[in-house]
Amino acid sequence: MSGSPQPGSAPRILVFSTINISDPGIDLAGSRHLEYPATVQTMPVPCSSGLKPSWLIHALEKGFDGVFVASDGEECSYLPDCAERTSHIIAKTQELMAAKGIPAQRLKMAAVCSVCAEPFAKYMIEFSEALKRLDADASVAS
Amino acid sequence: MTEQKPAEEAKANPEDRRIGVYICHCGGNISDYVDVEAVRDALVDEPGVVVSTTELFACSDGTQHDMIDAIKAKGLDGLVVASCSPKLHQVTFRNVANRAGMNPYAYTQANVREQASWAHQHDRAGATEKVIGLVRSAVAKTRLSDELHPLRFDTVQRSLVVGGGITGLRAAIGLADIGLEAVVVEKAPEVGGWMGRFGASFPSEASGKDQIASLMAQIKDRRDITVYTSAELTSKAGTFGNYTVGITLHRDGGDKELSLDVGSIVVATGFDSYNPDDGEYGYGMDGVVTLPEFKELIDTAPAVGKLSYQGRPVRSVAYIYCVGSRQGAGGNEYCSKFCCTSAIHSSLLVNKIDPSIRQFHLYRDIRAYGKFELEYGASRGAGSTYLKFADDAPPTVEKLPKGGLGVTVTDLLTASREVILPVDLVVLVTGMVPRQNKSLIDLLKLPVGTDGFFNEIHPKLRPVETVVDGVMIAGCCQAPRTAAESVQAGLAAVAQSAALLKKGYAELEPLVAKIDPDKCVGSGECLSVCPYESITMIEWDGRQIASVDPSTCKGCGGCVPLCGVDAIDLLGYTDAQMRSAIEELISAEAPTKAEAVKEPVS
Numbered sequence A: 001m002s003g004s005p006q007p008g009s010a011p012r013i014l015v016f017s018t019i020n021i022s023d024p025g026i027d028l029a030g031s032r033h034l035e036y037p038a039t040v041q042t043m044p045v046p047c048s049s050g051l052k053p054s055w056l057i058h059a060l061e062k063g064f065d066g067v068f069v070a071s072d073g074e075e076c077s078y079l080p081d082c083a084e085r086t087s088h089i090i091a092k093t094q095e096l097m098a099a100k101g102i103p104a105q106r107l108k109m110a111a112v113c114s115v116c117a118e119p120f121a122k123y124m125i126e127f128s129e130a131l132k133r134l135d136a137d138a139s140v141a142s
Numbered sequence B: 001m002t003e004q005k006p007a008e009e010a011k012a013n014p015e016d017r018r019i020g021v022y023i024c025h026c027g028g029n030i031s032d033y034v035d036v037e038a039v040r041d042a043l044v045d046e047p048g049v050v051v052s053t054t055e056l057f058a059c060s061d062g063t064q065h066d067m068i069d070a071i072k073a074k075g076l077d078g079l080v081v082a083s084c085s086p087k088l089h090q091v092t093f094r095n096v097a098n099r100a101g102m103n104p105y106a107y108t109q110a111n112v113r114e115q116a117s118w119a120h121q122h123d124r125a126g127a128t129e130k131v132i133g134l135v136r137s138a139v140a141k142t143r144l145s146d147e148l149h150p151l152r153f154d155t156v157q158r159s160l161v162v163g164g165g166i167t168g169l170r171a172a173i174g175l176a177d178i179g180l181e182a183v184v185v186e187k188a189p190e191v192g193g194w195m196g197r198f199g200a201s202f203p204s205e206a207s208g209k210d211q212i213a214s215l216m217a218q219i220k221d222r223r224d225i226t227v228y229t230s231a232e233l234t235s236k237a238g239t240f241g242n243y244t245v246g247i248t249l250h251r252d253g254g255d256k257e258l259s260l261d262v263g264s265i266v267v268a269t270g271f272d273s274y275n276p277d278d279g280e281y282g283y284g285m286d287g288v289v290t291l292p293e294f295k296e297l298i299d300t301a302p303a304v305g306k307l308s309y310q311g312r313p314v315r316s317v318a319y320i321y322c323v324g325s326r327q328g329a330g331g332n333e334y335c336s337k338f339c340c341t342s343a344i345h346s347s348l349l350v351n352k353i354d355p356s357i358r359q360f361h362l363y364r365d366i367r368a369y370g371k372f373e374l375e376y377g378a379s380r381g382a383g384s385t386y387l388k389f390a391d392d393a394p395p396t397v398e399k400l401p402k403g404g405l406g407v408t409v410t411d412l413l414t415a416s417r418e419v420i421l422p423v424d425l426v427v428l429v430t431g432m433v434p435r436q437n438k439s440l441i442d443l444l445k446l447p448v449g450t451d452g453f454f455n456e457i458h459p460k461l462r463p464v465e466t467v468v469d470g471v472m473i474a475g476c477c478q479a480p481r482t483a484a485e486s487v488q489a490g491l492a493a494v495a496q497s498a499a500l501l502k503k504g505y506a507e508l509e510p511l512v513a514k515i516d517p518d519k520c521v522g523s524g525e526c527l528s529v530c531p532y533e534s535i536t537m538i539e540w541d542g543r544q545i546a547s548v549d550p551s552t553c554k555g556c557g558g559c560v561p562l563c564g565v566d567a568i569d570l571l572g573y574t575d576a577q578m579r580s581a582i583e584e585l586i587s588a589e590a591p592t593k594a595e596a597v598k599e600p601v602s
């Protein structure tokens, strides 16, 4: 697991977005030229309830410094209990992360709606800053 | 219905795939901020990539032809286009693959405009690295793509409309006009819904009753529309394009059952009017009425003369707006949209009956949007008085000792003075609430929003479709709105029905869940997690395993993480594809601060 990125580099973040709801929100952030770090990568899936905890762990182990699940929240058109299901996936992933010694702060979830351009850009900037602080704290501690 | 061809196993060696990668400049929308040549060069040696090239406009006709030629000449079996959002051109490039004889599901679009060049306009190095990752990741997905085929079946040229209000009736005529037989099922003994009860209605003064009568006159002349009243939809089987529905006709001699094949279902079941609680703004007191009750009073009054209530003349009216709407957290938070205009319009009608009646409008905000603003102006011009109250200081209603009603309000427009208005009648301008329709919701699996109205897939881009293929929603069952807006949605559902059915056949996306019979241990856990009941147990090789019906699976993947033995894959997003795509995303070097020189772009 990466955990400690190259000195000076921005934290690498993987966002799992959803095709119908959060991905259009992320598209809108781009259409409105709202800037966020280019080290944020996005991977769309139909619904956040379909994410396997093992994929989130895989991303962290392969070198992403943080994983962000941009969930459908209440808007999900497939599953009425999508928010609950996604929270359960996050909780399960956090258990696995704890077992592997990966700090829980490296995983975040928030509902991103199809017009949530500004909140998305803001989340990315904040998450990136939080990961930088996490790494700075870790390097002080070590 | 033809069976879906089983998905072939991924090629033995994915690295032997022959993939074409096209990186689009999009004029300069991408190439001004991303070094597309560097992306092309980074992809050249990627395993399985045979073509890596840049194009000025990948979506142009000329480039599409060139792609088709290259696919044929070089025997490509996979295609990746790095361009705009897949929402814009996924279908375009899947068609390119199709026209070239390539499996369209071997196409992957990398979204490098909305999600890269446009979002990182001041970080060319960073954006370029990001795009390299996104394109490699798309190549990884294509490398592991299965050969998939849409499920194709014949469509029935008939639609069912549930609800015979103005939305449903107009939709039925639209369906017949477009060449689809229409069957309307109306629960009440009469068609017409709310509009069928009203006289003069906005805009203009056309009567709701007359409009419904004119729709019914058109329907009676047509053999391709059947209307059943006192009828309900009671069963549904099959899949979109080819549903078999059961209709129960409630008749004097007992219920009669009908069975019918239909291709699509348009739900136009409307709304209910908000019913105030006892004592809410004096509701229950003699002289306090709701908006529908007031409309009835106006409709039964003479054209010119007196307005009376319970035999008593009405000389003054106070309207209290936003009753049952905009209630704040826990209540009906939405604006009901039609009611400001309806109250204003009603006051103009009252004015015509007897101009000497004094009318007071107690409002929070007036939302007479668009052309309805003119009615607002006309009502003020005709003498109506408007008083604005604060959200947290609603008016109160009491009985006056001398008879009549007293409405107390603090008017923000006159230096927040408290005013007591003695009036004969108080009209509560009641909004809309979702209609109780539990059995229909359960039967059709209609998605219900937190406000209780039905949810479309996307409010702008897919405004009448639901996640249940072939089931559309239209009118006030979706949200509060005017009759004209309801009818527009009804006609959108007509167009959508035609788009689904008129070709004579339909295809379902094959990106559905698939169970690996070797891994499945038959625990049955996944059966209960699918709200669409797409998973059943089957006998397989002498044991019970789970199986997904591709015609009803919605492809959400919700069952995938819940399988204890990892036996479920969502096609197009398989475990192998996701893992490989994640690895490729991260494989590009992260730009260090020194490299990521910020290049200002004019």
Ligand SMILES: Cc1cc2nc3c(=O)[nH]c(=O)nc-3n(C[C@H](O)[C@H](O)[C@H](O)COP(=O)(O)OP(=O)(O)OC[C@H]3O[C@@H](n4cnc5c(N)ncnc54)[C@H](O)[C@@H]3O)c2cc1C
Pocket: B162, B163, B164, B165, B166, B167, B168, B185, B186, B187, B188, B191, B192, B193, B194, B195, B198, B200, B201, B202, B203, B231, B232, B233, B268, B269, B270, B271, B272, B273, B291, B292, B295, B338, B342, B345, B435, B437, B440, B474, B475, B476, B477, B481, B482, B483, B484, B486
């Ligand atoms: C007081 C008032 C005044 C208004 N004035 C105006 C106006 O002047 N101008 C204007 O544009 N709009 C006005 N509106 C709004 C207008 O009434 C609605 O926009 C319109 O009625 C919506 O039509 P609809 O067909 O979607 O719903 P509805 O009118 O509610 O019709 C739905 C129909 O579906 C039927 N149904 C329900 N459930 C089932 C089921 N399970 N099976 C079968 N059938 C079912 C119902 O019986 C009903 O006939 C007014 C509304 C109110 C309350």
